[in-house]
Amino acid sequence: MIVLETRDLECGYGEVKVLWGVSIKAKKGQLTTIIGSNGVGKTTLLRAIMGIIPVWNGDILFYGEEITKMxxxxxxxxxxxxxxxxxxxxxxxxxxxxxxxxxxxKRAEEKKDEQLEFVFDLFPRLKERMHQKAGTLSGGEQQMLAIARGLMSCPEILILDEPSLGLSPKLTLEIFETVKKLKDEGLTMLLVEQNVHLSLAISDYAYVMAEGRIKMEGTGEELEKSEEIRKAYLGI
Amino acid sequence: MLDVWIDSIISGILLGLVYGLAAIGLSLIWGVMKVINLSHGAFIALGMFTAYFLFAFGLNPYLGVPIIFALGIILGIAVYFVALHRIIDAPELSTLLSTFSISLFIIGLGTFVWTTIPYAIDIHVGSISIGNITILGTKVIAGIVSIILTILLYIFLYRTKTGKAVRAVSMNRVAAELMGINTTRILALSFGIGIALAMTAGALIATIFPFTILSGGVYELKSFVICVLGGLGSPIGALVGGLILGIIENVITLQIPTGLVPFIEFTILVAVLLIKPSGLLGGEV
Known part of the structure; x- marks a missing residue:
């Protein structure tokens, strides 16, 4: 079942078009990844999906229902x-x-206590710091909190925008392990990452974005073996 | 002589609490919406007249506080959707001009209806005397009502779900929207509460001093000075700033003419901006 779909999405900022017809699908229970270098429109795509910026053309569907203007x-x-x-x-x-x-x-509030137990189980460090101001947490802890806060919303699909950004290699690994764990729990996720190698290793399906368009797509394994990807992103 | 000083300081504290209440409204609007509300003074004056007419209809102005507060929320929400909603993401100059035009509109209309002759609420609630010190009952009640409203505002902001949403919006509006908070509704409500605080402060001041439709400007200036003293965006800071200003104002007028008070207030404003622009207490909601 397809949870989230975009069809020929076009949008941008002011006069500048950033997305030139992007179509992606995220299937239930799967981890879908969008990779690509800086400034190709990955974050813009996610902002459009969430409705933070308006869509110029194209549709966004959630469980088949059109939500483009919601x-x-x-x-x-x-x-x-x-x-x-x-x-x-x-x-x-x-x-x-x-x-x-x-x-x-309302939907999330009903399951608040269950979810709280779940996220404290997932991130015991947050439980220890329960009464601490979030601004005083380290970068890694803040990322954990951001993910935990997202999980509290009882997501049908969790969209993660560059969760490893600015984190040390060790913390990056920790975050990826968490994502893997959530995937094994059956959570549907859409991940945007610059860390191509680690993301491809855990994703079910992946899209490669460049210049506001989808350049390639395939399973994580397929893309990892692809000569083009290896040259462009993995440096081998 | 000592009695006069103590008398002035107590009066300053009580008035300062009321000034602080108006300033909290200004501070809340800035903190949540990043809007500098230039119509604050006009709404303070509108609160004065509301109290006057409620009193004329036989309602005690203190019992009228909940009515004035509710009216302020409704008016504020209406003004938000008419004058602010469409430009909330525009540069600050747009909202500045918009709130200024609201102010011109209210003051213009008020001048037409009530002219600029002074009005006063002729209420007597006695006074408290300790030795040679006599404090007017109206000042005492105004101070107490201000404290109660500030406490209620704190309970709202820190203990209720909607109040926490207000704080979330003040910290990061996009993130708040991503939590499923209808931020438009929160912005409208925050402006409503800010206006309600201004009108209530106006009503309380009206029980102490005579007023005209133009009186709001003086208190708006005080609100700005207080916010700068306490740090914009911090309600507790605004209350403390109000106390400081109230005391300074009452004590210095023992020595110098009242006409110089605005000059002193502006001097404080400039001095704080030069020395510690984030306010004496910093600033966070």
């Missing part, structure tokens, strides 16, 4: 959840308050 908060209410680039935790709120904000929607 406001962001209504998409979240439906279960379309994004962990934004740069974490965006609420710095003056405690870790617990941040997690409560994740469970803001």
């Amino acid at each position: 406001p962001t908060h209504s998409r979240v209410e439906k279960g379309l959840v994004m962990v934004p680039e740069g974490r965006m935790v609420f710095p003056h709120m405690t870790v617990l308050e941040n997690l409560e904000m994740g469970a803001y929607t």
